[in-house]
Amino acid sequence: MMDDERQEELEELAALLGHKFNDLELLATAMHHSSYVHEHADLNLESNERLEFLGDAVLELCVTEMLYQRFPAASEGRLSKARASMVNEHRLAAIARSLNLGGFLLLGRGEEIQSGSNKPSILADALEAVLAATYLDGGLEVTDAIITRLLGPYAEGAIAKAPQKDFKTRIQEFVQEELHVTPRYQLLETQGPDHDKTFRVALSIKSERVARGVGKSKKEAEQNAARRCLELIEKEGTDFLAK
Template sequence: MKDFSKLEQDLDLNFKDRDLLTQAFIHKSFLNENPDFRLGDNERLEFLGDAVLELVVTNYLFREYPGEPEGKLTSWRAALVNADRLSEVAREMDLNDFLLLSEGERKQEGKARDYILADVVEALLGAIYLDQGFERCQEFVKQHLIKKLPEIIEKGLFRDSKSLFQEKAQEKVSITPGYEVLEEWGPDHDKHFEVGVFLEKEMIAKGDGSSKLEAEEEAAEQALKVKGW
């Protein structure tokens, strides 16, 4: 079992419920090989942490940039909370060293590992929220993630296809795009997704990838071409 006390010390986190911290790092593949392990996987914590992260970032942008339009704030938020940025933050915090994975998953690197790390950041934030509250989450996100915002703005890193398509859709037709998984296949360690991007009920384009986020980005890129935006 991993020694999470070092992580707590490095990140200045003092968990009252240490099981929450451990669970944030349990990938479902680990439980496939260890079905009798006393804790569940991190997916519910990830679900909670995703919502907490979005609220923290949205609240910060709304308060700190009162003169900016909604479309631009949406793009900045998307650039801050996307999988690439979160996995980058996870590696800076050495979260990779604490992952609880199956033997097969441990051998996977590249994009597959990045998405697992992005999910762990969200799961960890969910655990912090349950254990220490919303204010501590705000401090944590500001310390480790929001510090990247000036570079994102300065270098225009917020203009990924998904955020650009959302910005254009809101500007031109006053609709926020929606994404829906059309099909998924493959084992847990090699999943594949096909995603459609919709403007209300109209599907504009499809994309595929090894994660939902990757497929959404591809769908948005195709949608920009379809619409000529």
């Protein structure tokens, strides 16, 4: 049973998370580092390791869905790389510091001497344990909202930095996976003298023209048409492709 002072501390942390716990003991366990538990074996406490295990899975699920919903034209490979950059130890530790998790953690004396409350690995694990505690107490919807608030601002940057394939390859893979058809390119017109031609191309999906592109070569025009189609998917979703 926690004392009043510890309860107030954990309620402060809960307020930072934006969730009022029904079972504050879950949050208390999330703040029990294994070094503290080992040094206080007489208290029969549970470390946060099992919660960290669960929180890792909850975090990955929520971030995966966030990226999937926000970036419908992004390939599986690009989404995976973006997710990895959003849930890596460095990122999670930074978020843990923003919540001052180190100040709420209970550590063994050895870890305290070695500034364990500021170690990236300990902070990242603690954040995952906290998310698991929130999930067990409030459910997935509550936890997803917290994760979106904490990590959502980094999604655009993560996608932007993730390596991507050229526009034609990306739109072809996307359309084949979603609609089971192959996009077609049609040369609409060529303008200008031989040394300075301009090409106009239309991109069609299921016989419907969905985007056009212009370039100084047919290849460039096709890439621009594919890029325009991807921009439309990002902005409007995929409904217009299925007509």
